[in-house]
Amino acid sequence: MxxxxxxxxxxxxxxxxxxxxxxxxxxxxxxxxxxxxxxxxxxxxxxxxxxxxxxxxxxxxxxxxxxxxxxxxxxxxxxxxxxxxxxxxxxxxxxxxxxxxxxxxxxxxxxxxxxxxxxxxxxxxxxxxxxxxxxxxxxxxxxxxxxxxxxxxxxxxxxxGSGRKRAPLSPRSAAMGPQPLRLGARLGSSRLALAEIETLEIGDVLTLDTPLAAPLDALIDDVPNASGALALVPGESGIQLQLTRPATQW
Structure with a gap:
């Protein structure tokens, strides 16, 4: 209602x-x-x-x-x-x-x-x-x-007459600028039956539902924030995340 x-x-x-x-x-x-x-x-x-x-x-x-x-x-x-x-x-x-x-x-x-x-x-x-x-x-x-x-x-x-026009709010307060946040990406998921999960062993490979070239969803403090904002790229120290859209568009 x-x-x-x-x-x-x-x-x-x-x-x-x-x-x-x-x-x-x-x-x-x-x-x-x-x-x-x-x-x-x-x-x-x-x-x-x-x-x-x-x-x-x-x-x-x-x-x-x-x-x-x-x-x-x-x-x-x-x-x-x-x-x-x-x-x-x-x-x-x-x-x-x-x-x-x-x-x-x-x-x-x-x-x-x-x-x-x-x-x-x-x-x-x-x-x-x-x-x-x-x-x-x-x-x-x-x-x-x-x-x-x-x-x-x-x-x-x-x-x-019309009400007072207030100044537009900034995207965030300056006091919140130093606030630390954890940025991550959702790689994908796979659906298995309970019986299949019980038979999993070391070395088994799980296929995720996300194609290799597909952009990933960005997570801020484990909360989905933007779809298709990140991509996986290989790096010298391991897998890295690459921005596909600026954070201002999340």
């Missing part, structure tokens, strides 16, 4: 005003096309979403890629008032057709906002944990944008 790394930033970055600014800008852009009344108001930063009575009464109207649009049951008429440019009350909805008309208008407006945010916001999976309330100029709650820490972290990266 492989783990998926998650982007994490502290709450100080998630709740920074610059993290909320892009979403607020897109909401104002949407409102300029849909609202007949004054522009909506948004807080300067995201708020932690409390679970409990404060979340009751909200209905989901759009679920995007890492965010949700939720409207409180008392905010439908307020949102409809902003869309029509006149104050609506319950007694104004005299017939089911009146109510359906307002519901349809609110639904289309929220679908438009959801589509806009889907196109401009980075994609994330979980929309839980934070909220950005949208209110009228009179302070009436119109809707709430809900998002998760992952989406806020991606937004925060937009203003935080």
């Amino acid at each position: 492989s783990a998926i790394p998650l982007l994490w930033l502290p709450d100080s970055a998630l709740l920074d005003a610059r993290t909320a600014e892009p979403v607020a800008r897109y909401v104002q852009q949407w409102a300029s096309e849909w609202f007949a009344a004054a522009r909506p108001c948004l807080p300067p930063r995201w708020e932690k979403l409390a679970h409990g009575p404060a979340t009751l009464g909200f209905a989901l109207h759009h679920e995007g890629r890492g965010f949700r649009l939720a409207v409180h049951e008392e905010g439908r008429l307020a949102l409809g008032s902003q869309l029509l440019g006149r104050t609506l009350a319950e007694h104004d909805l005299r017939t089911p057709q009146d109510r359906a008309l307002i519901e349809g208008l609110v639904g289309k407006a929220l679908a438009s906002l959801g589509s806009l945010l889907d196109n401009v916001l980075p994609q994330d999976n979980s929309p839980d944990g934070f909220a950005l309330p949208v209110t009228s100029a009179d302070g009436e709650l119109l809707l709430r944008i809900e998002a998760g820490a992952g989406l806020l972290a991606l937004l925060a990266r937009g203003w935080a």
